[in-house]
Amino acid sequence: MFIFSTSINPLNVQAEENYALQAQQLDKIAYEGDDLGAVYTKDSTTFKVWAPTASTVLLNLYSTGSDDEDGAEKLSQTVMDYDTENGVWSVTAQGDLNGVYYTYSVTVNNEENETVDIYAKAVGVNGKRGMVIDLETTNPDNWDNDKYVLQDNPTDAIVWEVHIGDFSQQQESGIKDEYRGRYLAFTQDGTTLVGNEAIPTGISYLKSLGVTHVQINPFYDFGSIDETKASSKDYNWGYDPKNYNVPEGSYSTDPYNGQVRITEAKQMIQALHNAGIGVIMDVVYNHTYTLEDSFFNMTVPNYYHRFNDDGTPSNGSGCGNDTASEHEMYRKFMIESIHYWAEEYHIDGFRFDLMGLHDVDTMNAIRDDLDTIDSRILMYGEAWNLSTNTQAKMANQDNERFLSDRIAAFNDGMRDAVKGNNFEATGKGFVQGGGSRIGVKNGIKAATNTWSGSPNQAVTYTSCHDNFTLYDKLVASMIGLDGSYRQRNEQLVAMNKLAGATILTSQGMSFMLAGEEMARSKDGDHNSFISSKELNQIDWTNVSTFGDLTAYYTGLIQLRKAYSPFRDATKTTVDSMNFFENTDNKVLAYSMENKLAGEDEWSKVICIYNSDTESSKDVTLEGDNLSEKWIVVANDQKAGVLPIGQVSGNVVTVPKTSVMILVDKDSFDKASVRSDEKTTEFKKTLTQSITKPTEKDNITATVTKDDTGTRDTGNPLVPLIIAGVIVGGIAVSMLIYKKFGRKK
Numbered sequence: 001m002f003i004f005s006t007s008i009n010p011l012n013v014q015a016e017e018n019y020a021l022q023a024q025q026l027d028k029i030a031y032e033g034d035d036l037g038a039v040y041t042k043d044s045t046t047f048k049v050w051a052p053t054a055s056t057v058l059l060n061l062y063s064t065g066s067d068d069e070d071g072a073e074k075l076s077q078t079v080m081d082y083d084t085e086n087g088v089w090s091v092t093a094q095g096d097l098n099g100v101y102y103t104y105s106v107t108v109n110n111e112e113n114e115t116v117d118i119y120a121k122a123v124g125v126n127g128k129r130g131m132v133i134d135l136e137t138t139n140p141d142n143w144d145n146d147k148y149v150l151q152d153n154p155t156d157a158i159v160w161e162v163h164i165g166d167f168s169q170q171q172e173s174g175i176k177d178e179y180r181g182r183y184l185a186f187t188q189d190g191t192t193l194v195g196n197e198a199i200p201t202g203i204s205y206l207k208s209l210g211v212t213h214v215q216i217n218p219f220y221d222f223g224s225i226d227e228t229k230a231s232s233k234d235y236n237w238g239y240d241p242k243n244y245n246v247p248e249g250s251y252s253t254d255p256y257n258g259q260v261r262i263t264e265a266k267q268m269i270q271a272l273h274n275a276g277i278g279v280i281m282d283v284v285y286n287h288t289y290t291l292e293d294s295f296f297n298m299t300v301p302n303y304y305h306r307f308n309d310d311g312t313p314s315n316g317s318g319c320g321n322d323t324a325s326e327h328e329m330y331r332k333f334m335i336e337s338i339h340y341w342a343e344e345y346h347i348d349g350f351r352f353d354l355m356g357l358h359d360v361d362t363m364n365a366i367r368d369d370l371d372t373i374d375s376r377i378l379m380y381g382e383a384w385n386l387s388t389n390t391q392a393k394m395a396n397q398d399n400e401r402f403l404s405d406r407i408a409a410f411n412d413g414m415r416d417a418v419k420g421n422n423f424e425a426t427g428k429g430f431v432q433g434g435g436s437r438i439g440v441k442n443g444i445k446a447a448t449n450t451w452s453g454s455p456n457q458a459v460t461y462t463s464c465h466d467n468f469t470l471y472d473k474l475v476a477s478m479i480g481l482d483g484s485y486r487q488r489n490e491q492l493v494a495m496n497k498l499a500g501a502t503i504l505t506s507q508g509m510s511f512m513l514a515g516e517e518m519a520r521s522k523d524g525d526h527n528s529f530i531s532s533k534e535l536n537q538i539d540w541t542n543v544s545t546f547g548d549l550t551a552y553y554t555g556l557i558q559l560r561k562a563y564s565p566f567r568d569a570t571k572t573t574v575d576s577m578n579f580f581e582n583t584d585n586k587v588l589a590y591s592m593e594n595k596l597a598g599e600d601e602w603s604k605v606i607c608i609y610n611s612d613t614e615s616s617k618d619v620t621l622e623g624d625n626l627s628e629k630w631i632v633v634a635n636d637q638k639a640g641v642l643p644i645g646q647v648s649g650n651v652v653t654v655p656k657t658s659v660m661i662l663v664d665k666d667s668f669d670k671a672s673v674r675s676d677e678k679t680t681e682f683k684k685t686l687t688q689s690i691t692k693p694t695e696k697d698n699i700t701a702t703v704t705k706d707d708t709g710t711r712d713t714g715n716p717l718v719p720l721i722i723a724g725v726i727v728g729g730i731a732v733s734m735l736i737y738k739k740f741g742r743k744k
């Protein structure tokens, strides 16, 4: 047992190879209390910091968050008391300290560092000082009545991933200038596209689209944006965490006053909740912005991070350092930090960046802890298999079976199968008529035949903030890297629809990058973390140009919500799926039964995906007890819960690059599935608003067959595609994605 003195540091470990030993020793005196940080009351505030290797810790109080502000003044400096039993330094300051800024001066190995409290709940500008906060004063009006937005199962979630700046940066969004790029943009209801009042934007748009959750790129305090430059052109995704328990200041209207960003972040969450949309926070506990001067390292050097045996930082994150979730106090930090966001900010789910760098035990402990608030709070992450120096069992896909059934992983296999290799421009997937069907089939089954234990554990997607947007990938792979990313192309729109249909009919949790449903482009920039605001922002005029595509996604979302088997949390539906065996090799088709709901829902559904870019396919329906008549609810033009055609007999013609979804007529007629008026109106508006393709571009000349089937008449894009493949092939070597170059 080590005894730690306040005057001598018994862990005066200099040799690099001893970091692991030091961690073992420190883990033995991990603090078990839940009162680290500044615990505020109106009468006094108690500060506690765990720093067993320090020889002294001083509390500094300031009037402001930085020295460059009016009234800046150091108010006091106090020596803190050390408890040798638990490694905690503490002091109580009398009086009402709400709004007072503070730091700790920690001396280790005779070196003094002034650091922010890692448990700080408020900070000043650029997160350089903590702030004592009376959290009651940060609550917006009616916050007490704010409710979580939760679904019964993870598979019920349809997630739209967005960056706070991207959401409202564009002037055409119609959102008021002082809110654009900020938390408060989400609070402005009723906005419309500048120049077309029929088209909703912002939160009004989201309500009509029908997604259940937004996943918001990091909005804890990060380091890459200078908060003092209010109108800065600087942009960053924010995967560079500085203060984990505080919202980012550059999204607030006043980054200097530590209270404002908290209130405004809560207003954003409240507005989304009022719209019936849950909020998923993108959390980045796997690395810190910097290592040497991270607040963890300045408090207890070389403990919170993971090191290689030679003393260099473990770098599975590619960001220069990995944190060490297997160390007791970092595990505790993660659990408490997540709990704090869930409880104080009413966060409905957490997306873990590079979850594969955290150990299984920590992730399960976070799950158990969140369950004490609500078991429906979502947890999922990037379960990549990363090289990091620990013996712990890591939370990657290979170990998904050791994780809770309610901790999901992104299904990169499905992603790549649908649209082609994620890391190169020209590779084609299923929707471009290339690739293999196996990956898509596995994805439809939510990888339950490989690494996933149930559909609850698989996040099904084809685009996220990383890599090419879906539409850019389609442009690059079909036309080439010629810069025509933001142009409407009918063939690519069809592929975009097919990709959306594949994802939104698959088992698992549905996920998309914001704007996938409106052909969002970043001009082919596959790693736009530090690119311009203009490049990254959602271009709301796309809702006009690609209105049919947005309407299609809206219909697919309706469809997914209307038919329980799409959202089955168990393997029941997967096990009952009947994949057709006698289809063309460009076609994937299956039928499924509804074993989850009664006659108020449809019974049998057949999904047929034709990836052939040249011709329609006649598909013979397979299976026992087939219905004689089928209702079409999705085809190459439309998707939704309303009938758009009828098929008799057992052969159906599916147009090139499209899906066809059929419902047996008997159950369709009996079921009480209806489209609500608002969604119908929204889809109608979008479809009417699309920029009509010119005659030259119009390649959808079709011959109607059996009400719904269509036969196409050739593809004028073929020469262009061939040219694009050649150009793309040359360019691909320049575009191998540097996966981990992004975050700093």
Ligand code: CA
Pocket: 126, 127, 221, 222, 223, 224, 225, 227, 242, 248, 249, 250
């Ligand atoms: Ca910041």
